[in-house]
Amino acid sequence: MITRRNLAAAAAALAVLGLPAAAEDWKAKYPELTLAIVPQENASGTTDRYTPLADYLTQTVGVPVKLRVASDYAAVIEGQRAGNIHVAFHGPASFARAVMTGVKVEPIVTQIHETGAAGYYSVVYVLASSPYKSVADLKGKALGLVDPNSTSGNQAPRFFLKRAGYDVDKFFSKAVFTGSHENAVLALAQGTVDAAANFWNSETDSNLTRMLTKGIVKNADGAPMKQSDFRIVFKSDFLPEGPFAVLASLPEDLKAKIRQAFLDLPKADTAAFDRLSDGKDLGLTPMTLKDYQPIIDMLKANDEQRKHS
Structure with a gap:
């Protein structure tokens, strides 16, 4: 007959034998x-x-x-x-x-x-010194994306910009994949693209703020940049x-x-x-x-x- 005492004894025996x-x-x-x-x-x-x-x-x-x-x-x-x-x-x-x-x-x-919140937004940045105040101003300009499988850096901007009337592949002169969120910001900072997609949690927490904290965002002349040097012209719906x-x-x-x-x-x-x-x-x-x-x-x-x- 199997009892609780039998099971306890068996477990103890296994322990003595060193069995896992x-x-x-x-x-x-x-x-x-x-x-x-x-x-x-x-x-x-x-x-x-x-x-x-x-x-x-x-x-x-x-x-x-x-x-x-x-x-x-x-x-x-x-x-x-x-x-x-x-x-x-x-x-x-x-x-x-x-x-x-x-x-x-x-x-x-x-x-x-x-x-x-357990989520964030996709945003499109431009340089604050640029004449671009809205997505409409970016017609025929170059957009920096991140990776085909990036949410904030490709899929979300494509979806939400299309919903707003802007087909990424037709509206911009080109949309280029930069390989990472950091690279997209750097491409914008250095003038390689006119706008860049990225992730944004809040004014004080985004990929941009984290890069600025590390001091790695510099313009085409090599000068350090600030958050005020960038402007958001588009923000997606909330994303998980x-x-x-x-x-x-x-x-x-x-x-x-x-x-x-x-x-x-x-x-x-x-x-x-x-x-x-x-x-x-x-x-x-x-x-x-x-x-x-x-x-x-x-x-x-x-x-x-x-x-x-």
Whole structure:
């Protein structure tokens, strides 16, 4: 007869023999995990920002977590498709594209910004010294985008500008992908493009403010620039912030451990959490696939538009 006492005795016997508990079985298959990040800034900046998180996850999850800074958004999508990337920080559009193309991933958490919202906006910047006061003034000018799978740097501006009557591929003389949010700002600052798309959380927290804090925004003459040197001429509707997402194929107990580690992060390792946003974010909140349905719908609309352009 199986009793609670029998089960306790069996567990104790396994412990004496040094056999692993069932909850640790996944370590044999996953002795190391990879955390990948979509490019928002240069590689060294991304490494500095996310290394403390990888170290925290290593300590909390119990196996080494290796940080991979992706060359572009597609590399993260394809890495998760191949099963080589176990945890990734996606933009909402790259996560949506992954789901739309059959990658089995699950969102776990995203950041709550200083505004109290788990989301942000796409904006189009021009130089304050330019004559451009609105999108209409940019007809026939050059637009700097980020990456095909960037939300704020491509998908959102295409969708919302089209809704406002401006087809990106027809209205501008050219729309060029710069490779990262930082590169888009630098292209505008140095006069390579007339306008640039980027992400914006608030007046005091955006990619631009973070770049200005690092002192890396200089004009064509090499002079340092200020926030007042830039003007926003277009702002999208509110967008859900991109998620940290795990492979759906990971063992349930491992996924639960990763999820809990993220939820605990703001208090368990405040320094690592603050490093992610230069101390601007307030916390992390759980996310589900349903939260990204509007982004999936946006990508479908953009894909359909591209077929007919």
